[in-house]
Amino acid sequence: MGASIIFEMQAIQFPEGIPHVSAWEGSTTQYLLLAQIGCSNVFDVSNRRARRWQAVAFGARYEVIAEMTKIAADAAGGMLRLGGMRQTTPEAIIRQTRTRLTTAILPEEARQRSMAVSGTVTLADGFQPSAHKREDFAILTARDSEPVTDRPVAHRRWTFDLLDRDELGRWICCRSLEQESYPGGVRASDVWRQIDLRPGPTLAA
Numbered sequence: 001m002g003a004s005i006i007f008e009m010q011a012i013q014f015p016e017g018i019p020h021v022s023a024w025e026g027s028t029t030q031y032l033l034l035a036q037i038g039c040s041n042v043f044d045v046s047n048r049r050a051r052r053w054q055a056v057a058f059g060a061r062y063e064v065i066a067e068m069t070k071i072a073a074d075a076a077g078g079m080l081r082l083g084g085m086r087q088t089t090p091e092a093i094i095r096q097t098r099t100r101l102t103t104a105i106l107p108e109e110a111r112q113r114s115m116a117v118s119g120t121v122t123l124a125d126g127f128q129p130s131a132h133k134r135e136d137f138a139i140l141t142a143r144d145s146e147p148v149t150d151r152p153v154a155h156r157r158w159t160f161d162l163l164d165r166d167e168l169g170r171w172i173c174c175r176s177l178e179q180e181s182y183p184g185g186v187r188a189s190d191v192w193r194q195i196d197l198r199p200g201p202t203l204a205a
């Protein structure tokens with residue numbers, strides 16, 4: 001069995017004051033941590049280890065570090081390492097995370113690097129929200145959506161441009177609807193399920 005490899009990491013910071021979110025949630029800078037990840041025994045057609053960028057954590061600085069601490073635990077058993085290293089300690093991954101958060105770029109710079117970051121909310125047809133989420137649900141369903149055809153039950157998906165502060169705020173408010181819509185919910189930390197990336201040619205600094 002191959003080990004997972006983190007080849008690169010990059011963070012985007014969204015300064016406090018994000019529209020539409022609660023005063024408490026919007027009172028601190030939010031971060032999106034991206035990682036270029038591959039597997040040690042999977043290669044592409046050019047015989048280079050296959051890799052792709054994906055979102056791994058979103059939230060306040062402490063939330064991102066907490067999520068990466070859980071992920072970094074796999075390094076202790078040899079199942080995760082940083083690129084260019086034969087072995088990696090969990091502490092090394094956490095240090096790399098802290099460094100990337102400190103040097104996080106702003107959404108404007110991400111656009112300059114030709115990045116696109118889309119957040120999605122996917123709900124089953126007929127879903128009814130809890131009482132305190134009805135306003136968010138009404139805002140969501142007033143937007144354009146597209147059908148999801150790869151599931152046994154009919155779903156619809158809404159997409160938000162996360163590099164736009166207004167759209168980011170709407171997504172933060174609406175993303176918890178997806179947690180309500182599935183038995184057991186979707187963990188808030190599972191951002192890779194809800195964020196699509198077009199990295200652009202110069203994502204990593």
